[in-house]
Amino acid sequence: MSRQQAERLDAEDPLAGFRQRFYFGEPPVIYMDANSLGRMPLQAKTRVEQLLTNEWGDRLVEAWHDWIDLPARLGTKIAPMIGARDGEVIVGDSTSVNLYKLGMAACDSRRTRSRILTDEGNFPSDLYVLQAIASQRGLELLTVPEPSDAVGAIDDSVALVSFSHVNYKTGQRFDMEAITAEAHRHGALMLWDLCHSVGAMPIDLSGCAVDMAVGCTYKYLNGGPGAPSFLYVNERHHRSLRQPIWGWFGQKDQFAMSKEYLPADGIASWLVGTPPVISMAAMEAGLDITIEAGLDAIRRKSETITDALIGWADEMLVGLGIELATPRDPARRGSHVALRHPDAFRISQALIAQGVLPDFREPDVIRLGLSPVYTSYAETFSAIEHLANTLSDRGYLDLPIQRTRVT
Numbered sequence: 001m002s003r004q005q006a007e008r009l010d011a012e013d014p015l016a017g018f019r020q021r022f023y024f025g026e027p028p029v030i031y032m033d034a035n036s037l038g039r040m041p042l043q044a045k046t047r048v049e050q051l052l053t054n055e056w057g058d059r060l061v062e063a064w065h066d067w068i069d070l071p072a073r074l075g076t077k078i079a080p081m082i083g084a085r086d087g088e089v090i091v092g093d094s095t096s097v098n099l100y101k102l103g104m105a106a107c108d109s110r111r112t113r114s115r116i117l118t119d120e121g122n123f124p125s126d127l128y129v130l131q132a133i134a135s136q137r138g139l140e141l142l143t144v145p146e147p148s149d150a151v152g153a154i155d156d157s158v159a160l161v162s163f164s165h166v167n168y169k170t171g172q173r174f175d176m177e178a179i180t181a182e183a184h185r186h187g188a189l190m191l192w193d194l195c196h197s198v199g200a201m202p203i204d205l206s207g208c209a210v211d212m213a214v215g216c217t218y219k220y221l222n223g224g225p226g227a228p229s230f231l232y233v234n235e236r237h238h239r240s241l242r243q244p245i246w247g248w249f250g251q252k253d254q255f256a257m258s259k260e261y262l263p264a265d266g267i268a269s270w271l272v273g274t275p276p277v278i279s280m281a282a283m284e285a286g287l288d289i290t291i292e293a294g295l296d297a298i299r300r301k302s303e304t305i306t307d308a309l310i311g312w313a314d315e316m317l318v319g320l321g322i323e324l325a326t327p328r329d330p331a332r333r334g335s336h337v338a339l340r341h342p343d344a345f346r347i348s349q350a351l352i353a354q355g356v357l358p359d360f361r362e363p364d365v366i367r368l369g370l371s372p373v374y375t376s377y378a379e380t381f382s383a384i385e386h387l388a389n390t391l392s393d394r395g396y397l398d399l400p401i402q403r404t405r406v407t
């Protein structure tokens, strides 16, 4: 019954054709980890091979005439996906480093204020970076249980508010507009981390009057392992925020080789050093697929496919000790569904052994991340079927409980 429903949903899926733009091994794994590392677009392979041979290989340093614009050119491609204007987004460095640059600049622009606000459930790297900024600037880092608790917690002592738009563990999505407005009401700057929402839904940074944002390109944007992140600064802050890491790519006239640092105009001042050109070539293939599919269609499928998954989980996992950790209201979630079980680690290991790749997050969460551009309904149904069988036959109880270096 449900498998037929999955097949029917696949047959009616307007994005079904995008699946063949991605690499699938033989036999294909049932991939439920789109929110950790997106699948490889076939075009990424072609583009990287072309770069290695024709650009690095044949042209060597001369190819820098083309590569030098990559951070801005890719930023221009990402801008419409997040409701940014051209010239407000640039690509380079990791999310953590970009968060540091923006957070530091924000606190330095609000010197009379002594606090930074985030939430306890924020991604660990975000928490560490904010701890570092607080420690280096002698500020206090306050936490609320979750972003929606910001209302009432922000006062005029807060310089910076920083949250993730979609929680990496539970998949909960927060109200960007209302929370940003609350930060502004108290004169604080708002910095959003879009890692778990960009590429999975339209985002409107301009419409929400957001000050700053960062986001990954290797999750729902399918940019490839280690692809650099992007950074957004609302143009109203281009003159007032000062990037704290001064490198030659952020210099006004980079090749004049002057001894004094003078920041470039606009978003280019947020660059630091040489961009990872090979990663950027791979990333562009992922961005192009998202642009072509369109974020409205992507979001529609994301809601439908996560709904279908929750429906199948309700039906097939009943009485098996699983608890849904993601909101049932699609408006309040991103594109992954989190299930809790006390033995989540060993269950995930048992699924991996069956060719189903979920991901495990400490201490008890199994995340199932669905990409509207390549995850099929049939594959999602199979994942729940494997999970149901694994829970019923309890074979996972024979597996070791110690964690591997990467989980």
Ligand SMILES: *Cc1c(COP(=O)(O)O)cnc(C)c1O
Pocket (backbone or CB within 6 Å): 094, 095, 096, 097, 123, 125, 126, 164, 168, 193, 195, 196, 216, 229
């Ligand atoms: C994935 C993720 C990151 C990753 O940061 P990197 O510096 O790119 O490794 C940061 N923040 C959030 C919320 C994430 O989900």
